[in-house]
Amino acid sequence: GEVRGPSMQPVKILVLGAGDSGKTALCVRFITRRFIGEYDHRREMTYRCSRTLDHEDVDLEILDLPSKVQESLPASLESSICWADGFLLLYSITQRLTFMEVPRLKALIDKTKHSLIPPTVLVANKADLEVGREVTTEEGQTLAKDLRCSFRELSVAEAASGVEAAFLQLIRFVLDQQRPLPDRRSYMLTVRHALTRKLTRSKTMQW
Numbered sequence: 688g689e690v691r692g693p694s695m696q697p698v699k700i701l702v703l704g705a706g707d708s709g710k711t712a713l714c715v716r717f718i719t720r721r722f723i724g725e726y727d728h729r730r731e732m733t734y735r736c737s738r739t740l741d742h743e744d745v746d747l748e749i750l751d752l753p754s755k756v757q758e759s760l761p762a763s764l765e766s767s768i769c770w771a772d773g774f775l776l777l778y779s780i781t782q783r784l785t786f787m788e789v790p791r792l793k794a795l796i797d798k799t800k801h802s803l804i805p806p807t808v809l810v811a812n813k814a815d816l817e818v819g820r821e822v823t824t825e826e827g828q829t830l831a832k833d834l835r836c837s838f839r840e841l842s843v844a845e846a847a848s849g850v851e852a853a854f855l856q857l858i859r860f861v862l863d864q865q866r867p868l869p870d871r872r873s874y875m876l877t878v879r880h881a882l883t884r885k886l887t888r889s890k891t892m893q894w
């Protein structure tokens with residue numbers, strides 16, 4: 688299997704979304720497995736933790752960028768995007784405005800990151816509040832497709848499992864992208880051997 692040596696950089700995750708979409712609750716749920724309702728923090732927070740994924744120990748750094756920072760400090764937003772390897776884009780299904788913020792944030796990610804497909808998971812939060820729903824699941828799925836990211840609807844308040852799954856999916860995307868491309872030389876050699884064998888065989892048949 689793959690071995691991530693101690694020199695490997697932590698996987699850096701940026702959590703973005705409009706105010707009240709549940710970014711802090713999501714991060715805290717992932718770190719502590721608990722749902723803690725109210726916070727009052729205006730500054731960005733970096734959480735450090737680790738997970739074992741497919742037999743690899745992976746160190747994580749998770750940056751929770753409050754909407755106030757996202758809005759008032761565009762330079763800070765851009766440098767945070769540069770810093771990150773992967774993105775959790777959050778909105779609340781009970782607030783269409785938070786959904787409408789997503790394309791702008793994703794466009795900024797795409798503009799700032801020059802990688803072909805910045806690993807991104809679109810998270811529709813607050814699925815427990817069905818009565819207050821303003822954004823359908825289908826709308827979320829369609830937007831995710833348009834923006835080329837994967838999609839998960841969940842409730843940070845209700846369960847830890849959906850949150851865990853969203854983070855793990857994102858981490859897998861990041862690790863897959865970081866893995867070296869298959870060794871091209873050995874790949875070419877394999878192809879050549881196969882071709883040679885085929886040619887030899889057909890020659891044998893001909894002669």
Ligand SMILES: Nc1nc2c(ncn2[C@@H]2O[C@H](COP(=O)(O)OP(=O)(O)OP(=O)(O)O)[C@@H](O)[C@H]2O)c(=O)[nH]1
Nearest residue numbers: 706707708709710711712724753754813842843844
């Ligand atoms: N019912 C319900 N409430 C939630 C859920 N997730 C978060 N909340 C609540 O939504 C509110 C906003 O959550 P936060 O985590 O502070 O949101 P935020 O995105 O960090 O907000 P900013 O710091 O303004 O960017 C809080 O009152 C949370 O308790 C959820 O899944 N269901």
